[in-house]
Amino acid sequence: MQNQPYSIISVLGPIGILSAAALSVALAIKSNKTKELRAKVDNLQKTLEEMDEQAKLLVSTDMELNNLQEELDKKITGLYSLQKLSRTISTTLEEDQIFTRVEPALLEDLGFEKSMAFLWNEKDKKFVPRLDIGYAEDETGPIASFVDLNKNAFLDIIKTSRTLSSISLSQDSVTKEKICNAFKVNSFIVAPILPKEGNKGFFFVGTENAETPLTEGDEELITILANQIGQALENARLFETTWRAHQELENKVKERTRELTLALEEVKNISKRKTDFVSSVSHELRTPLTSVKGYASILLASKLWVLPDEVRARLEKINKHTDELVQFVNDLLDISRIESGKVTMKQEAQDLTRITAEVSDLLGVLLKEKKIGLSCNIADDAKSVFVDYNQIKRVFINIINNALKFTPPGGKITIKSYKAGEQAQIDISDTGCGIPEEAQSKIFEEFYRVDNPINQEVKGTGLGLTLVKNIIEAHKGKIWVKSKVGTGSTFSFTLPQP
Amino acid sequence: MMTLGAGISLEKNPTLAAKEAVRSARTKMQKERVNLAIVFSSTDLSSPPLLKTIGSMLEGVPIIGASGLAVISNQGILKHGLAIMLVSFPKSIHYNAACTREISVKGGLAAGEELGDKLLQQFKNIPRTLGLVFSDKLIEEDSNFIYGLQTRLGSSFPLVGAYASNNPSLLKTHLYYHQDIFSDACAGILLGGKLSFGLGVKHGWKPLGKPHTVTSVKGNLVEKIDDKPAVKFYEHYLDCDSAKLKTELKRISVLYPLGIYLAGEEEYLLRNILSIEENGSLRFQSNVPQDSRIRLMIGTKETCLDATRHAVDEAKKGLSASVSEMKKMETNNFAVVFSSLSRYALLRKELDKELEIIKEGLGPDTPLIGLYAHGELAPLRAANRLGKVYIHNQTVSVLNIGG
Numbered sequence: 001m002q003n004q005p006y007s008i009i010s011v012l013g014p015i016g017i018l019s020a021a022a023l024s025v026a027l028a029i030k031s032n033k034t035k036e037l038r039a040k041v042d043n044l045q046k047t048l049e050e051m052d053e054q055a056k057l058l059v060s061t062d063m064e065l066n067n068l069q070e071e072l073d074k075k076i077t078g079l080y081s082l083q084k085l086s087r088t089i090s091t092t093l094e095e096d097q098i099f100t101r102v103e104p105a106l107l108e109d110l111g112f113e114k115s116m117a118f119l120w121n122e123k124d125k126k127f128v129p130r131l132d133i134g135y136a137e138d139e140t141g142p143i144a145s146f147v148d149l150n151k152n153a154f155l156d157i158i159k160t161s162r163t164l165s166s167i168s169l170s171q172d173s174v175t176k177e178k179i180c181n182a183f184k185v186n187s188f189i190v191a192p193i194l195p196k197e198g199n200k201g202f203f204f205v206g207t208e209n210a211e212t213p214l215t216e217g218d219e220e221l222i223t224i225l226a227n228q229i230g231q232a233l234e235n236a237r238l239f240e241t242t243w244r245a246h247q248e249l250e251n252k253v254k255e256r257t258r259e260l261t262l263a264l265e266e267v268k269n270i271s272k273r274k275t276d277f278v279s280s281v282s283h284e285l286r287t288p289l290t291s292v293k294g295y296a297s298i299l300l301a302s303k304l305w306v307l308p309d310e311v312r313a314r315l316e317k318i319n320k321h322t323d324e325l326v327q328f329v330n331d332l333l334d335i336s337r338i339e340s341g342k343v344t345m346k347q348e349a350q351d352l353t354r355i356t357a358e359v360s361d362l363l364g365v366l367l368k369e370k371k372i373g374l375s376c377n378i379a380d381d382a383k384s385v386f387v388d389y390n391q392i393k394r395v396f397i398n399i400i401n402n403a404l405k406f407t408p409p410g411g412k413i414t415i416k417s418y419k420a421g422e423q424a425q426i427d428i429s430d431t432g433c434g435i436p437e438e439a440q441s442k443i444f445e446e447f448y449r450v451d452n453p454i455n456q457e458v459k460g461t462g463l464g465l466t467l468v469k470n471i472i473e474a475h476k477g478k479i480w481v482k483s484k485v486g487t488g489s490t491f492s493f494t495l496p497q498p
Numbered sequence: 499m500m501t502l503g504a505g506i507s508l509e510k511n512p513t514l515a516a517k518e519a520v521r522s523a524r525t526k527m528q529k530e531r532v533n534l535a536i537v538f539s540s541t542d543l544s545s546p547p548l549l550k551t552i553g554s555m556l557e558g559v560p561i562i563g564a565s566g567l568a569v570i571s572n573q574g575i576l577k578h579g580l581a582i583m584l585v586s587f588p589k590s591i592h593y594n595a596a597c598t599r600e601i602s603v604k605g606g607l608a609a610g611e612e613l614g615d616k617l618l619q620q621f622k623n624i625p626r627t628l629g630l631v632f633s634d635k636l637i638e639e640d641s642n643f644i645y646g647l648q649t650r651l652g653s654s655f656p657l658v659g660a661y662a663s664n665n666p667s668l669l670k671t672h673l674y675y676h677q678d679i680f681s682d683a684c685a686g687i688l689l690g691g692k693l694s695f696g697l698g699v700k701h702g703w704k705p706l707g708k709p710h711t712v713t714s715v716k717g718n719l720v721e722k723i724d725d726k727p728a729v730k731f732y733e734h735y736l737d738c739d740s741a742k743l744k745t746e747l748k749r750i751s752v753l754y755p756l757g758i759y760l761a762g763e764e765e766y767l768l769r770n771i772l773s774i775e776e777n778g779s780l781r782f783q784s785n786v787p788q789d790s791r792i793r794l795m796i797g798t799k800e801t802c803l804d805a806t807r808h809a810v811d812e813a814k815k816g817l818s819a820s821v822s823e824m825k826k827m828e829t830n831n832f833a834v835v836f837s838s839l840s841r842y843a844l845l846r847k848e849l850d851k852e853l854e855i856i857k858e859g860l861g862p863d864t865p866l867i868g869l870y871a872h873g874e875l876a877p878l879r880a881a882n883r884l885g886k887v888y889i890h891n892q893t894v895s896v897l898n899i900g901g
Binding site for chain 1: 706
């Protein structure tokens with residue numbers, strides 16, 4: 001036993017062994033916990049890595065969605081701005097106002113803060129600036145000079161109807177660089193303005209923003225906008241031409257109206273002078289005529305001496321012609337009085353049957369002599385008229401006398417009255433020789449006599465129907481005739497009713 | 499009670515625009531004396547006659563403002579226009595405006611310190627409440643600038659502001675201070691006294707993928723992410739090479755900004771990429787801290803507008819009383835809104851929706867003025883307090899001031 005080597009027990013003793021055992025157990029437990037913790041950390045790390053991968057996916061999807069959203073927003077904004085600009089531009093018909101209606105805010109919505117427009121002046125052979133947005137006053141001069149210096153390049157845009165832009169030109173293009181430098185932009189679009197008539201030009205838009213690249217969609221929008229400007233210019237010019245023509249026409253109408261007014265005044269003056277003259281002459285004629293007729297009557301009465309038959313015959317002719325002349329003068333006087341308004345119609349409610357009966361009675365002998373029948377047909381509602389009794393009686397006498405004159409024996413005269421609107425219409429028809437069509441419009445003129453065999457035989461003044469017309473018109477009525485040669489005539493006139 | 503008068507103009511001529519906007523704003527002020535004019539204009543109106551005209555019409559009133567790609571107003575988002583907010587403070591509210599020029603010569607830190615010192619000049623023994631700061635977007639050391647300001651005003655002092663923005667054609671952004679237009683400058687106004695304000699700062703982008711670490715950075719130039727060239731980060735997620743990335747950089751920058759995790763803050767801090775350098779480094783719009791834990795961020799128009807809704811809610815909550823109660827208490831409020839150029843690029847046709855959300859949230863009677871900015875300066879809201887001030891990208895900040 002003494003030779004036995006030192007055992008662990010002998011070295012550590014029992015407490016030591018127990019402690020060592022406890023320590024090894026603790027170490028084992030800790031090692032397990034560490035393993036567990038490490039596993040958890042690894043898991044956490046893995047989860048984080050997975051989260052990061054998910055984050056990448058999320059960002060990628062989000063980016064795509066944002067791109068789509070931005071594209072859509074840009075398109076909607078572009079279309080909205082374009083529609084608004086087009087509407088604003090097209091609501092004016094003044095060429096100068098078209099360019100002032102291009103609102104900077106709307107252009108900014110399209111992505112451009114700078115804009116200019118030039119129209120070619122054929123007379124001066126140069127481009128004239130019509131619009132500038134986003135430039136200081138001292139900046140536009142050098143740009144205009146640049147355009148003038150390179151006018152052929154800009155004229156080419158008009159000739160080829162081609163939109164030019166910083167994306168259609170190659171990256172290292174000299175033109176692109178020149179335009180960018182001159183207009184102080186990073187990207188630009190130049191679209192032709194092409195109205196059908198008049199000066200053409202170009203529309204420039206640009207931006208200094210280098211971060212938002214232009215797209216073909218931008219090019220399309222600006223081309224459409226330039227077209228709209230062209231269309232608006234065309235409309236404005238068309239309107240200008242039409243307006244000018246209208247103005248000229250209006251001026252001509254005014255001038256003609258003025259001339260006609262003057263002519264009418266002149267006619268009125270002449271007519272008045274004529275009426276005054278006729279009135280004056282008639283007065284002067286009537287006095288000696290009265291004397292002539294008086295002396296002729298005395299002689300014819302044979303109070304002084306017995307007249308030889310030849311003398312009597314001559315005197316009777318004098319007497320008859322004097323009567324005719326007196327009638328003529330009286331008619332003339334009446335016409336001139338009515339025309340000058342010296343005679344006022346004494347209008348009262350009258351019974352038309354009374355007037356026609358009296359006229360029929362007055363002309364009864366003549367009707368009988370020529371065997372001409374006279375019939376009256378007066379409607380109840382057209383019986384009462386508001387007229388000057390004596391003047392209207394003259395109208396009836398004149399018209400029926402005429403009918404008698406031109407109606408062959410055995411013929412017929414008809415008086416018909418009926419209500420026409422608010423007035424009474426009277427038609428006096430005969431079965432006479434009728435009036436040729438070309439004479440119908442003239443028969444109411446003074447001294448006009450229809451050229452027919454009866455008129456050549458029967459004497460007349462040509463004043464009867466003029467007088468009739470004047471009397472009817474003085475009653476605010478109208479008179480007209482319908483006639484057919486060989487069949488007869490109808491004189492119609494209207495009279496007011498009470 | 500504060501008296502407010504807001505006016506806008508869409509005139510193209512700067513002088514006419516200034517006259518129209520000031521007249522319109524003054525009409526609403528009646529005969530109140532104007533203490534401050536906040537002026538924002540689109541870049542096309544940004545010219546000396548604009549400020550000279552406003553200055554001559556307001557005779558000695560402090561003017562502060564900036565130019566931007568677009569201006570926010572009650573009447574709409576003005577791509578070409580001018581907005582002016584005239585403020586008449588009651589005696590219980592104190593204010594002081596100041597400006598610092600030649601930032602590039604002085605450096606961001608010194609410029610921030612100088613502006614802080616100038617702002618504090620009129621504030622001895624007066625508690626200060628809020629600082630409104632505007633700066634040229636071309637400031638390179640923007641974090642240092644904020645740090646400089648904070649060393650003077652206090653590290654947890656709330657600062658809200660914006661970096662002037664421009665359109666692609668202009669190389670300079672403009673800052674308005676009194677009757678002058680400056681570049682390479684910063685200006686601010688310090689407010690204190692009986693004034694309360696609410697602020698909501700939100701963006702609406704959510705983290706995506708696993709976290710990464712910025713292992714090498716110089717200011718806003720991130721050289722390495724997870725010890726690999728920074729561009730690999732974007733190449734990995736977008737599954738494309740850097741050449742493709744370059745062609746679509748602007749879109750990618752807006753859609754998938756970098757999100758910086760900030761311990762204890764509710765929101766990730768976003769950064770837009772400005773450029774990809776030849777060596778694979780990424781230049782961001784503002785500084786990125788070394789060893790930042792970063793994620794790729796993703797957002798949509800809807801999440802963006804939701805964020806605006808939340809920002810307005812927070813801005814309303816921050817006021818000492820609700821707007822309707824304020825009217826009863828004879829106090830008044832107005833809002834200053836700064837929204838990011840990236841939001842402008844993303845929302846496009848739905849920009850008006852963002853404005854509608856703000857107007858609806860604040861109430862139709864709350865006059866507001868704002869700018870689409872190149873960077874927004876604001877504290878991120880921690881659990882129950884306004885947290886540290888950061889330069890934000892892609893964010894909308896709604897500042898609701900009552901008094």
